Amino acid sequence: MKIAIIGGGAAGFFAAIELKKNYHDAEITIFEKKSKFLTKVKVSGGGRCNFTHNSASISELCKNYPRDGSRLKKVFSQFSHIDALKWFENNGVDYVIDEEDCVFPASQNSQTIIDLFLKKTKQSGVELLSSTPVLAVNALEDGFELILEDEKRLFDYVIVTVGGKADAKFYSFLQNLNHTIVRAVPALFSFEIADANLKSLMGVSVENVLCRIKQTKFSAQGIVLVTHWGLSGPAILKLSSLAANYLNEQLYKFELSMAWIGQVNENLIMEKIVQISENERLKNIGNTPLENLPERLWIYLLKKSNIDPNAKWMSLSKRQLNLLVSNVCDDKIDVLARSRTTQEYVCAGGVSIAEVDFLTMESKVHKGLYFAGEVLDVDGFTGGYNLQNAWSTAYVAAQLSKKEE
Ligand SMILES: Cc1cc2nc3c(=O)[nH]c(=O)nc-3n(C[C@H](O)[C@H](O)[C@H](O)COP(=O)(O)OP(=O)(O)OC[C@H]3O[C@@H](n4cnc5c(N)ncnc54)[C@H](O)[C@@H]3O)c2cc1C
Incomplete structure (x- = not known):
């Protein structure tokens, strides 16, 4: 049997x-167009390889794949994140789990996974x-x-990974197989913004921001990082994933609304600020940030609301108060582009999942043809979900549908 x-x-x-x-007896060949194998694994997780996520259950895991993630239940019930943890552990990869439940090799080095894969494949021929x-x-x-540059080779089974x-051309080598390719667009990217005052806060991390794309229902909540080009961090990456197709259509020019202290009612924020202004009448506004907003962001929001950070709370006018509440709860930010300073992490789109049997990963168009990994129209948020x-x-595809026989 040749695969x-x-x-x-x-x-x-x-x-x-x-x-x-x-x-055991199958003759297996991996064809790789680059000069090196596993190049994405190498750079994954900033070189540390966040190889899975310690989710509470398979249902929870599925929620992290924004496009029809529930379909993956059929796959995860055969090989879940828990199975992956055991698999790597049984193969000598100790792991650590961080506070976000992301899992990394204990070595904190993706080379551990690469070395394991190269060793196991070479040993088994x-x-x-x-x-x-x-x-x-x-x-x-x-x-x-298979048509190669200087030869043709015959196989009983093909797994496309x-x-x-x-880029539509990337999938053109599959054209003779008559599979539908859902247009692939970048997902998981950060945003370039115009506001130089906000960019000057680079390095500031804000804990619980509700980010919304204006005039849409797309929103994500969590940590936001201010960078020298704009906005990044888990909440921004999640938003870019959820809205991947929409943002592509908008050519990555759109308006963001940031609620800097999460999803809270404007009246409540108004009450809180009024309370601070009454309790702290003689203090400088800039020295008394709302909730646990970072001080640099607080000063940015004050300036944007025409408030002198050195002014006393007692001098705050009604107009300034309204503007400040609006900027805390609905800070409007123009996004100019998808950031080019970071690599995009994954693509949304790929081989249509309607034409693949998720119990086996076999093509519904050709028996003996299988798909696994990111080539499918499946993508996840950051956190180890894509690996x-x-x-x-890949585990399911490697059964070669034996469950059906
Ligand atoms: C910078 C970065 C960091 C990431 N970090 C993480 C992370 O920490 N955790 C996580 O879960 N995910 C992460 N991801 C995403 C994750 O790496 C991918 O989703 C995953 O590697 C996909 O695996 P794959 O085998 O499907 O595809 P790939 O890893 O992309 O492998 C496909 C291979 O096929 C080769 N190929 C393509 N066309 C052909 C052809 N015609 N003939 C022969 N070979 C071909 C390619 O050269 C490539 O080597 C990251 C991605 C990037 C870019």
């Missing part, structure tokens, strides 16, 4: 290792071909023909 795996990334290697376990792009795949009556890219998708879909 081709197209793409030497997370899903490709995991599929190869599981295939060898399930089908998987053929590893780097600098070998697959140019096209043809479905034959009883197998598949090429990842994703926001978990790669492990789980």
Whole structure:
């Protein structure tokens, strides 16, 4: 039995290792177009590789895939985040779980995972071909023909694990297989903004911000980081993921509304500020931030509301008060672009999930053809969800539908 795996990334290697376990005698080849394998794993999690998330349950896990995540239940019930933790632990990878429940190798180094994958595939005799792009795949009556730069090779099964890219040409090598490709767009990116005063606060982290895209229902709440180009952090990345298609249509020019202390009623904030102004009449406004807003952000909000941070609370006018409440609860910020200073983490879009059986990851168009990882129209938030998708879909694909036989 000959099996081709197209793409030497997370899903490709995991599929190869599981295939060898399930089908010892199979001849397995990984085709990788780059000169190195596992390049995304290398840079994942800032080089530390957040390889899964310690979610409370499979249902909770599924909530972190914004586009039809519930479909992944079929996959996660066969290989969950808990199974992934056990798998890596059984293979000698100790792990640590941070306060956000993100899981990393205890070494804090993605090379640990890369070394493990390379060792296991080499030991079990998987053929590893780097600098070998697959140019096209043809479905034959009883197998598949892979077109390479200088040869053609025949296989009984093909697992496609090429990842994703926001470029239609990236998927063109699949065109002979007649699968629908949902337009791929970047997800998980930060925002470039115009406001130089806000950008000057770079390094400030705000704990619980409700970020909304004006004139839409898209919103996300959590930590926001101010950077030298604009806004980043978990809440911004989540928002970029939720609104990935909409923002692409808007060419990444839109208006954000920030509620800097989370989802609270404006009247309540008004009452709180009035209370502070009465209790702290003789104190400088700039020295008495609302709730636990960082002082630098508080001063920015004061200046934006035409309030001198050195003025005393007793001097606050009604007009200034209204403006301050509005800026705390609904600070409007123009976004100019998707940030180019960070790499985009994943793509939304890819091979349509309607044409893949999620019990087996087999194509509904061609028997013997499987998909796993980011090539599918599946993407998750930050937190280890994208690599978990790669492990789980690869694990299921590597059964080669034996559950059906
Ligand atoms: C900077 C960065 C940080 C990230 N951090 C995390 C993280 O901490 N946690 C997390 O869960 N996710 C993270 N992700 C996302 C995660 O890395 C990906 O979702 C995951 O690697 C996808 O795995 P994959 O195997 O499907 O695709 P990939 O890892 O992209 O592998 C696909 C491989 O296929 C090759 N290929 C493509 N076309 C062909 C072809 N025609 N022929 C042969 N080979 C081909 C590519 O060169 C590539 O090596 C991060 C992504 C980035 C970019």
